[in-house]
Amino acid sequence: LEGLVRALRVFKGEMPAPTYKLTAPAPAANMRMTVTASTAQIRPFVVCAVLRGVNFDQDRYQSFIDLQDKLHQNICRKRTLVAIGTHDLSTLKPPFTYEALPPKDIKFKPLNQDVEVDGHGLMELYAAHQQLKAFLPIIRDSPVYPVIYDSNRVVLSLPPIINGDHSKITLDTKDVFIECTATDLTKANIVLNTMVAMFSEFCTTPFTAEPVEVVYADDYPGNTFTKPKDKIVYPKLETRKMESNVQRLKDHLSLPQLTEIQVRDLLRKMSVPCEVDSKDKNLLHVEVPVTRSDIMHECDLVEDVAIAHGYNNLNLEVPMTFAGASEQPVNHLSDLVRVEMAMAGFIECLN
Template identity: 35%
Template sequence: MFSMAQISISLADLKNQTKLSEEKILSTLPTLGVPVEESSEAGELSLEITPNRPDLLSVEGIARLLNSYCNGKRKQYAVEGTAAGELIISPSVKKIRPFIAMARADGITLDDYSIKSIMQIQEKLHDTLGRKRKKVAIGIHNADVVALPFKYSAYSPEEISFVPLDMQVQMTCSEILRSHPKGIDYAHLVKGKCPIISDKNNNVLSFPPIINGELTRVTEDTSNLLIDVTGTSKEAVEITLNILCCMLSDREAKIRGMRIGGTEYPDLSLKKMKFSKKKCEKLLGIALSDSQAKTCLEKMGFEVESPSSVLIPPYRADIMHEVDLYEDAAIAYGYGNIIPSLPNLPTIGDSTPSHPAHEILVGSGFLEASGWLLTNEEEQKRANILPAGVKIKNPLTEDFTQFRTSLTPSILRIFSESRNEKLPQKIYEIGAVSLPQEKEKLCAAIYSPDASFSKIKSVLEMLMKETGKICSLEREANPSFIKGRCAVVNIDGKHIGVIGEIHPQVLENFSLEQPVALFEIDAKM
């Protein structure tokens, strides 16, 4: 589901910010989970960043990590002075793109390299934390050409016009979605009304998550920046703003707050989390003194308030549980310093039994997929899946709010993400669902211009034949499938699943332009 993000940074800039030698940098980064993919003759480092560390998607973030680990330097981030201004939110955006946070970064010195660096982290955050701008979208502007207060409202596509970035003529939102490259790429994220950020004089700053206005273009002459972050997740919006503000602060910018609905952003305060050295030792299999534990945590950028309390920096999006602190302690301790030992327990090894469908389906040209047991209500609704799954009382993210009741949405999402790849695409998954009792299901699907009921039926019949089962089909109406092209699957009179062609509305919900035929049955037939 998540892939590594690759960034390119200047080795000279990194050396300047850390005062470390090239040899030290290149040897240290892999031990911190940042593999160096390439070091070019032009002095550029190509690094791979794991999706859980969006704060490392810039040279400033990498320098911050190295300074903490190698030099013992930890910077304290803070918002300076009173709020620089206010943004007024209209109720019209509540059901469109409800969350927004803003900040100013004053007194920054920019050149061509630093502007490209800012653009790089902006796009990498869009792709990772922002889920291709759906969850989070960022706008960075010249603050000196707009007037307070700002407004965040939704308008009909023809109601507002402005000059979008890299264009010379005014365009309506509708025209941007049809003809601007960014509009074409992200039009699927805008349904109905269009969210707009404007200033006191109705100048358009941004049309999130599509494009900024040309008016607020950032150049080497810009010294005061305005950052806006909009999205569908409050937590993701806020942590994204924190990451950007900390990065700009590392470039000597003065971070100023913005008032939005009675709240001032950004919140750069440290967050407290409990820490148990005893549990850490048990999990890692090592003994740590209080001072060793403190040193390990401080090397990773944390403030240790007491042996049982740790303060989390505002840019760390990945620290959700005490176990995350144990992982960072292990990294700082050095995995190479942890001596492995075999458990003093006699066992007889054997391979895990494999479901016979694996070999059968792979032999028929299917690729195995693996989805999450957790999903969200929106994804279930997009597939017309009923009933709703068991909900999580305190979800950490809006993407995982309930247990899935079907494998079909996961399969359709995978097709959606790979819809531009070569066709036909054939995938299957054997995984758990919650009904609410946990049950293992098998789903096999074909995405192709000629995907049909008969094609997927032949796959099901082959599977039954190879496993020594006899199934029968009985016509059924199911909102996920085309009427008349759906059936329940029975074995010995027992209902074990469903087969059919996916309904056109469901295909549209997942931005799929070709037919999908699939079956989903009990894995234990």
């Protein structure tokens, strides 16, 4: 809800699109997450962030929970790609470690439970749970389960199932630690940035987050995205720069009457900061914010201009030719394969 309200206010010109920034870590905060080699067997990635001075009330708290549920059901693909954990940082002692251990070696008290269980006990405890039982098969048959500890060996979470009760968030929580474990690093970054963007508004300094350094162990096996001894700072809140041709945007929409300034302002209404080049009026410098991970190509900017201008205000044109169209069988098959590959964790680079 927070993001929707903010986007509408930007669209109506009631506020500028926010700029998200990283703040300097608190003195002696020691905000670091070490990733051990064992995690490569099951859930190899983790990204983190800290929100300082969050002011929760009941509505904001419920929205905070609802957003995580919606992300889990959609971009996280029911926690198979990404699982979100949020914690009261004041109850924990950094630095943290992300490990994968045999189920019998993990012992903790799950969220809102009074008993301590190990990994096997956790599976039994939630086997009939209305919501959580659907996520158990993700790791149930694995020889190791992912787990996050603080420096006192307090369990923060056993992703993608549940958080520990020790660090649960309440209305009195002020500092929030966010961790997202994943099999897809790109999706993990999007999810983390979404959490930060939506709720950093309620921080002591709005639209800011404190970084966390993720360190991969010396014996980490490495992969396409990370390698042993890597030190990566999250969240990555910098905008993504791209260029666009103003005339091409107008041609795609048959709107020759628009000026370059009008095109710029239409994109700004869609929370996309941009500027017309000082020398070439036909060149648009665009900065894609972290909240707009859906923008991947100039055609996405065309769509945004169309939305801001109003679909009902576009010129209607009768096609030069008429033909009955239907989907080719090979295209239908391609779509089925595409969905299965995406759900297996692959990313489509060329379509």
